[in-house]
Amino acid sequence: ECAGRFGETFAHFLSKLGYRVVLVQSIATKRTRELEDLSPRKDDDKDAAQICRLIAMGHFSWFLPQAESLAALRSLTTERRQLRTDAVKLRNRLRDHLAIVWPEFETVYLESTSARREPSLRHCRSPLMSEH
Numbered sequence: 001e002c003a004g005r006f007g008e009t010f011a012h013f014l015s016k017l018g019y020r021v022v023l024v025q026s027i028a029t030k031r032t033r034e035l036e037d038l039s040p041r042k043d044d045d046k047d048a049a050q051i052c053r054l055i056a057m058g059h060f061s062w063f064l065p066q067a068e069s070l071a072a073l074r075s076l077t078t079e080r081r082q083l084r085t086d087a088v089k090l091r092n093r094l095r096d097h098l099a100i101v102w103p104e105f106e107t108v109y110l111e112s113t114s115a116r117r118e119p120s121l122r123h124c125r126s127p128l129m130s131e132h
Contacts, residue, residue, distance in 0.1 A: 008071075011063045021063035024051050028059055
């Protein structure tokens, strides 16, 4: 079960040692766990047994090592996607906070570009500071 970056690193390590490595999707393990005992409870021993059964049934994919440059590009792409998601969340949080402490900001600067908004936010940290 190749979950997270450690699983991929471990798969590369085993592959370089000459082992044939297969991957079982985490969702397959989770669904099997739920079907077998109707419980989402996670148990390492139980997961290992389920993974072995899934492999025996042919529910796996072969690990195909990629060139390091391709693996790095895939990792960077994943990181970029996460950063973009985080940026949207932070932008929404900023709008929510501005709506509370400076409600007119959005209407005053709605038509203006971000080039005009950002300096205003830097200069005037809050509406109370603009009065001084």
